[in-house]
Amino acid sequence: MNGLYYTSTMTQKVLGIDYGTTRIGLAIARGPLAEPLTTVANDAETLIKIQKIVDHEQVEKIVIGLSENQMAVKTRAFAQQLELTTKLPIEFVDETLSSYEMHHKLINHKRSIKQGSIDHLVAAQLLQDWLDTQ
Numbered sequence: 001m002n003g004l005y006y007t008s009t010m011t012q013k014v015l016g017i018d019y020g021t022t023r024i025g026l027a028i029a030r031g032p033l034a035e036p037l038t039t040v041a042n043d044a045e046t047l048i049k050i051q052k053i054v055d056h057e058q059v060e061k062i063v064i065g066l067s068e069n070q071m072a073v074k075t076r077a078f079a080q081q082l083e084l085t086t087k088l089p090i091e092f093v094d095e096t097l098s099s100y101e102m103h104h105k106l107i108n109h110k111r112s113i114k115q116g117s118i119d120h121l122v123a124a125q126l127l128q129d130w131l132d133t134q
Contacts, residue, residue, distance in 0.1 A: 013057055015050075016127025017064045017082075018095065018119050019075045025119025026050070027127045028057055034127035036120035047085045054086050062088050065095025065126040093130045095122070 016034055018025035024046060026037040040049045053059070064079050066072055075092075083090050 012060045014061045014063055014127060014131070015054060015057065015059045016123045016130070017050075017062060018123040018126060019064060019078050020119060021074065023119045024050075025121070025123035026053065027120060027124035028059075029127055029131055030057075032131060034124045034131060036124040039117065039119040047081060050082065051085055054088065059086075059088060062086065062090045063127055063130045064090060064092055065122070066092040067095050091130065093126050095126050 011031065012029075014029045014034075015037075016027035016029065018027075020042060022042055023039050024042050025039050027034050028037045029035070037053070040046060054062075062082065064075060064082075066075055079090050079092070
């Protein structure tokens, strides 16, 4: 039974989201590995942009990183709007310090990357963490 569940979860297309008040990082899993997808501005068109990606990629589930305190409240509010828009199940994964950890990884690998372009990488890491627990 466990093997069947594992197989069906791995064939699901899952969208990973690193929510931010300015930018939102997106990642996709079409199998057992998460891939960075894109970063979108958090503006009046955000839900429309994400819905287009959901439709194009035929996403079946959404995983959103959840931080702490006030940011968690904002993330949950966004998730409610997204769930109404996409009609997809949403799960949360702990993302406390995930952006910090990604910066640290990039510095350790001597990569030069600007702040705005790591959100999709963080989303991929969050999604991969979720996949690894399934």
